[in-house]
Amino acid sequence: MHCIMRSILILISLFSLQFAHGQSVVKNYFPKEVRKIDLSAKTEQEIERQNELLLKSNLTPKEQAELDILLDKYGEVVESVWDVIDGGCSWYCGGGNYLVKASSSLHSDKGISYQAQSANDLSYKTAWVEGKSDAGIGEYLEYYFKNRSPRITTIIISNGYMKSEAAWKNNNRVKKLKLYANGKTIGILNLEDSRTDQAFEVGTFGHNSDGSDLILKFEILEVYRGEKYNDTAITEIYFDGIDVH
Incomplete structure (x- = not known):
């Protein structure tokens, strides 16, 4: 009897080890830099x-x-308080995505666009807002890059609806974003609950060996709740990298 029980325990242990090795641990990333943005009237x-x-x-x-x-x-290259990137030369002089898609977008009848492009126009005045009736967990943005585009080393997220303090507080902000590259899970981006630009360094993306385009997907996993609306907003996701200067 003892021999049988011992054999069963050994089999259970071996199965547990195999299961554990088969499960990949998702890496957590935190901002390397947090930049406060001054959008005041002054x-x-x-x-x-x-x-x-x-x-x-x-x-x-x-x-x-x-x-x-x-x-x-x-500085002389600053043209507008609402510009995410100043008028001088940047990574976008030679890089950038050619398409952005969203799983859903909030409908507006007031002439304000909450479509995916609003998180891809390099403006602090606009924002993508997911279109689900709840907080938008599982909703996502996808950015498409030609394979010849300069490589990405930094992802910057302007969290929440940043155009005003009221808009930022009233709407949900992202707490956790799951990042995928061409369908592969890269990790979870953990964002601060602040009206800032948050820069993440999670590796180098682009120039795929098979010549395929790069697709970066950002999926909402968790949010900071807004004071008035249960809508989650992202003002901008933009990039920096190499192969330009």
Whole structure:
């Protein structure tokens, strides 16, 4: 009897080990950098004033002094407070996706687009909002890149509906995103609950050996609840990388 029980226990242990080895552990990623974004009315007015002064051919000494202060504060390539990327050269000069898709999008009858493209227009004024009646768990965005496009090393997420403090608080923000590359699970992106850009370094993507396009999928796993609406928003998912400069 003892021999039989011992054999059964050994078989159970072997099965458990095989099962454990067959299950891949999903890696968790956290932001390498968190960037606070200033979208205040004051900053918007100052950048607009800087652009106005830059267009003038003859500045008074007072205007030149004002412009110098603004240029020192914002830099010459800043064109709008709403631009995710400044007007200077970036990875997008030679890279970028050619298509973005969403599993669902919130319908709007007020002329505001919550479609997938709103998380791909490099603007803090717009956002993708999933279209399910619940928090949107399982909904996703997919970004498509030609294989010849420069490789990606950094994924930056503008979390929530960032256009205003009220919009950001009232709507859900993403807490966890599951990242896939060409159908393969890469890991889980853990986002802070802050009105910021959060940069993740999860490896290098692109230039597939079989020549296929790169498809990055971002699936909502968990959210931070909004104060008013049970709709989950992502203002932007954008990228940085190599092969450009």
